[in-house]
Amino acid sequence: MGMDVFGKAPASEVGEYFRNNVWWWRPLADYILNVHPDLASGCTEWHSNSADGLDAAESVALADALDADLSAGAVDAYQAAYAAEVAALPREACDLCDSTGLRTDQIGKQHSYDKPRDPATGLGGCNGCAGEGTRAPWAASYPFSTENVREFAAFVRASGGFEIC
Ligand SMILES: [Zn+2]
Structure with a gap:
């Protein structure tokens, strides 16, 4: 069970395919939706396997934004805040x-x-x-990591647009 994300016109092998299981996908998609709602808006079905996605230009814009977040340490900060939030939840x-x-x-x-x-x-x-x-708590089953964002950003940049299946 998971999300298979396919590049529409991959420029390299890394842009062909990205996969997260459902536990990993939700926090990753939520990060993109929460932090970059405008860049994400070309895709309305981030949380379903309905082959929605972004086109080539939108993908490059999103990859630029994610790479900027990664360089600035914003993803690390989000990861730390996310982990603290989950740890503070009652059993x-x-x-x-x-x-x-x-x-x-x-x-x-x-x-x-x-x-x-x-x-x-x-x-x-x-x-x-x-x-x-x-x-x-169930929320503890949904991990988020900087490395996962980095992998997704690399995929998105080389994907030529993508579909979430
Ligand atoms: Zn019991």
């Missing part, structure tokens, strides 16, 4: 065990998830929350 209740840490439904009983976790073996306890009753 979420576990619905598999009603936040008890023990899963007492049929599946839970079958796999001994209804017994407290044994720290020595790591066995037992709810499989949704490792027996803790709470789990990391």
Whole structure:
């Protein structure tokens, strides 16, 4: 499951294809939409596999903007702020065990998830929350990194326009 982005007229191999799984794609697309809404506006379906995208001229303009962000340290700053924001989110209740840490439904009983976790073996306890009753927020599953922006910028620059599929 992911986003396959194809260059329409690639100038080099790096412009042929870019892929992020769904977890990586969302924060990357959000960065572009939040920081460069005007440059992104040629594509309205950033979050779907509908083959929407930017044309060649729009792609070069976006690549210029991303490279400028990268050089200025703006992407690093965004990455740090993003990570801090995610880290500050409260842990979420576990619905598999009603936040008890023990899963007492049929599946839970079958796999001994209804017994407290044994720290020595790591066995037992709810499989949704490792027996803790709470789990990391969903937002923690959506990573953002400067390196991912750098790779996408290089793709966009050489893509000759692209389609998100
Ligand atoms: Zn649980």
